[in-house]
Amino acid sequence: MSDRPRAAAPAADLATTVVLAAFIAVLGLFPGVYVGASGVPIVVQNMGPFLAGVLVGARRAVFALLLLLALVAIGLPLLSGGRGGLAPFVGPSGGFLLGWILSALVSGLIAQRARRPGLPLLLLAAFAGLVADYLVGIPWLAVYTGSWSTAVTGSLVFVPGDLAKVVIAALVASLVHRALPGRLVGRT
Amino acid sequence: MNPLGLYAPGTSPLHRAPAGPKLLVLLVVVTLVVVRSDVGWLAGACGLVAVGYAVARPPWARVWQVARLLLVLAVFVGGLQLWLVGPQAAAVTVLSLVAALAAASLFTLTTRIDAVVAAVERGLGPLRRFGVRPERLGLLVGLTVQAVGTLAAIAASVREAAVARGAGRSPTAFAVPFVVRTLRHADELGEALAARGVGDEDADERTG
Known part of the structure; x- marks a missing residue:
């Protein structure tokens, strides 16, 4: 995030922010996919934050996430399964929602270290974004459940699916960067 | 819904x-x-x-x-x-x-x-004195809701195209064109907003 408060983004930044926020909301429209024998559906929406980060860089991705979460908070049903309002934030998984902002920041900062990031860097960036989300989400969950072991155990089921999402996000981003170069630091 | x-x-x-x-x-x-x-x-x-x-x-x-x-x-x-x-x-x-x-x-x-x-x-x-402009919120809400509709339509047409090519089960065959068209839509929206003077007031921010 920039150091000083920004008055407002110029048109291109504003448009990217708005469209990416909508993009992550649309990811929530896809039904969960069941992978293998695990009974946990893999929802694609939570790959949105680190995908946004590795696509357009930290600043724009963070603004997109702030916008999306603000719209969810005022009552638009933009989270997967048509959830919205203030309830998702105060619930036990609220930390994972707020962690999206850190996730976009971390993945974006790593990805934009290279002008033309290759797959290994994108993988690293997306993975770091995922870890950042867990770093916010698990302590929050632990406050709710009152025990670290419950929080960690409860989160473990999502790890395999989330790792798959990291790989998909990095693959998609590397192909998109080849098709539309120069997106990471903003077009000038 | x-x-x-x-x-x-x-x-x-x-x-x-x-x-x-x-x-x-x-x-x-x-x-x-x-x-x-x-x-x-x-x-x-x-x-x-x-x-x-x-x-x-x-x-x-x-x-x-x-x-x-x-x-x-x-x-x-x-x-x-x-x-x-x-x-x-x-x-x-x-x-x-x-x-x-x-x-x-x-x-x-x-x-x-x-x-x-x-x-x-x-x-x-x-917060206005710190440069925050709260009245932007209404504009952002409207634009985002509209963009959700546009992107949902793009997702549907990309999905149809992937199925027609027989690539319905490959995640990248759907995701890559969807993301590319999403970013292109952002460009178009940016141009449309610039044409209407949105963001002009603070074009100097760009250097920041």
């Missing part, structure tokens, strides 16, 4: 209460519920929220939606707690969970989105 939000129209006192104070009350209730760990007190809070629902009388389908979510969470989190910690901790967690989530949902059910936007714009007013 109602695309315009989770608001359920009504005329109850809760519907008519101004959004700003209502939001403040909600924040106080949620904070208290998360901080306190006394079972009797938490049960009282749940009762109070239930009275709120009785006053607001949202449609049964919407109440059922909220109740189903709460039930799933209560069983999952409560079960884990019961197994790993004990009945006392499980009761506290489940009760505070139910009270906080039900109260937050009640706010969302009884408050129109434009009322929330107006309240937040007023609340952010004092």
